Amino acid sequence: MFLPTTREEMNQRGWKQLDIILITSDAYIDSPYMGVSVVGRVLEHAGYKVGIIGQPDVKSNVDITRLGEPKLFWGVSGGSVDSMVSNYTATKKFRNSDDYTPGGINNKRPDRASLVYTNLIRQYFKNTVPIMLGGIEASLRRITHYDFWSNKLRKPILFDAKADYLLYGMSDKSIVEFADALKEGIEPLHVKGLSYISKEPKAEYIALPSHAETLVDKLKFMDMFDLFYHNNDPISAKGLCQKVDDRYLIQNPPALYLTTEEMDEVSSLPFMRDVHPYHKKEGVVKALETIKFSISTHQGCYGECNFCAITVHQGKTIRSRSESSILNEAKHFTTYKDFKGIISDLGGPTANMYGYECSKKLAKGACEDKSCMFPKLCKALKPTHKKQLDLLRKVRALPGIKKAFVASGIRYDLISEDKVYGYEYLKEIVEHHISGQMKIAPEHIDDEILGLMGKPGKEALVEFKTLFDRLTHESGKKQFLTYYLIAAHPGCEEKHMHSLKQFASTVLKINPEQAQVFTPTPSTYSTLMYYTGLHFKTRQPLFVEKDTLKKEKQKEIVVAKERKFHSGLDS
Structure with missing residues (x-):
């Protein structure tokens, strides 16, 4: 049974009023x-009456009022992807298409x-119960x-949105x-993972x-981001406070991560693994094709690519x-x-991080002064x-x-670092868990750019490709690698793009055939560099391409067809 999204479904359950109503810019x-859906199921499991309204019409009161007013609070999410990125x-x-909208037309977000x-x-609800923001859009x-x-x-989103609270990160x-x-x-001001406004x-x-300081001094903005970034670990992080005009944003320390037992419990909740009939009648929701029969094995990523927000939202400790x-x-x-x-x-954010972590990090929290994988793999992390x-x-x-299939990303440098099981793992993947192609994300090959991205050098890529090609040949299959490039x-x-080409x-x-132009999304070091024009560590001036046509030209350099290039070069 779905969580109710219509008054009729509430009546079927004998509910006159919901405790909580969740709003999302995705179809339900x-x-x-x-x-x-996870938040809704977790709250339902805790005994609360929960309803969900997906993609409400913003030009009328028809959708936003159809479940009435909740007893405790409204929960608002920008969706599975930041709405501006989407x-x-x-x-x-x-973007004309939207995988999370019925019919695939981007007309409801x-x-x-x-x-x-x-x-x-x-x-439509004057003096209503509290409104809480959540999801990746608000979190970042x-x-x-x-x-x-x-x-x-x-400004922090709470100062622009007419909301009372914000829960950041994984709020299970x-x-x-x-x-x-x-x-x-x-008053819930003690809750970990909570942000709110205070006088x-x-x-x-x-x-x-x-906020005023960051507007006039880019170095202050960098100072602010450094403090923010290094206070995201539930074990070691401190609370944060930022003055905005004549009030203050208060950010409590992060919520504790779920234990293995708690993750198992969430995974066993009665998800329908389908689009609610309310939306299904309007057309196919393409995203369901990918996620319906997929299994998330873990959360978090310690790769810390500078252009990726997973570290800030999910954390860099693997759970x-x-x-x-998983077998069940x-x-x-x-x-x-x-x-x-x-x-x-x-898999997960990075499939081959499942099942192992640094013992020091688990005991004391993430290191502030070094990364797990860049510029080299930390000796304390022993991949297996x-x-x-x-x-x-x-x-x-x-x-x-x-x-x-193992379709989520893998870190190929972790495979080479695992001297005991790395070869056997890749052999298993090649023989049984990909179909035709395997996607990896080197992003670039120039050492200078890789350093700015927080990615491993091209030597690891060459080593991986050599091994992949050999194992593919031995398996007797026609398979190849495809590459995410930025x-x-x-x-x-x-x-640099000519070198990559x-x-x-x-x-x-x-x-x-494909490369993506870098998108500066909130709360990443790459975005920090894009805005400031400064190196994120040395704070020295850095070239940043901001002309749209020249960005597209960089992309075209690497995807342009070469007349001299022919299939005989293929391995």
Whole structure:
């Protein structure tokens, strides 16, 4: 049974009023891959009456009022993807398609959805119960942030949205604590992972440079971001306080991560793994094709690529589900009539980080002065692919499972660092867990640009390709690698793209067909460099391409067809 999204469904349950109503800019897909659905199921499991409104019409009161007013609070999410990223390309062209909208037409997701939905609630429900922001859009905009689409620094989102609170990061724990406090009539200011506005600063919290300071001094903005970035670990982080005009943003320390047992419990909640009939009648929601029969094995990523926001939102400590929980989920797939024996993905943000972590990090929190993987793998982190190797084999052996793809990204440098199981793991992947192609993300090959991205050197890529080609040949299969490449990253000039093109032709033996122009999304170091024009560590001037046509030219350099290039060069 879905969580109710209509009054009729409330009546079927005998509910006159909901405790909590969740709003999202996606169609309501009841899946463990959809943040709003997870939050809804977790709250339901805790005993609350929860409803979901997906993609409400912002030009009328028809959708926003159809479930009435909640008893405890409204929860507003910008969706699974930041609404501005979802709506616009890296060159600010409007996207006509939307995988999370019925029919695939991008006509139901407003720009800055979190702000629009809170305004919509306030318009039709005067003096209503508290409004809480959540999801990646709000999480990454919770302090002063650079907004690429308006090309300016914006205030923390709570100061622009007419909301009362914000829960950042993975809020599986904090959302229940938040609801419990409101139920008991207690102001929820103690909740970990909570941000709110205060008239007074919090003396025991770290004072960030004020919003006014960051507007006039880019070095202050960099100071602010450094403090923000290094206070995201639940074990070691301190609370933060930032002055905005005559008030203060208060950010409590992060919520504790879920334990393996708690992750297993969330995964076992009764998700329908389908689009709610309310939306399904309007057309196919393409995103369901990818996530319906996929399994998330873990959360977090310690790769810390500078252009990626996973570290700030999910954290850089790996939390893995138990093998038994994952196997049970795979077995459950076989009960669905439309399951054809294919698991679309078995992984996480980075698939081959499943099942191991640094013991020091688990005990004391993430290191502030060094990264787990850059510029070299930390000696304290001892990668082993054994647990994922065992898991893949057991999933594949289950009755009714024909294929389990590993479609999420892998870090190929971790494979080479695992001297015991790395080779065996890749052999297993090549023989059983990809189909035709394997996608990897070197992003670039120039050492200068890779350093700015926080990515490993090209030597690791060459080593991986050599091994992949050999194993593919031995397997007797026709398989190949495809590469995610980025153009116009801060520091990148046309000469760097020419080098990438030459490397792709002579070493990778490919003519790249795709490359993406860098998009400055909130709360990443790459975006920090894009805005300031300064190196994120040395703070020395850095070239940043901001001309749209020249960004596209960088992309075209690497994807341009070469007349001299022919299939005989293929390995």
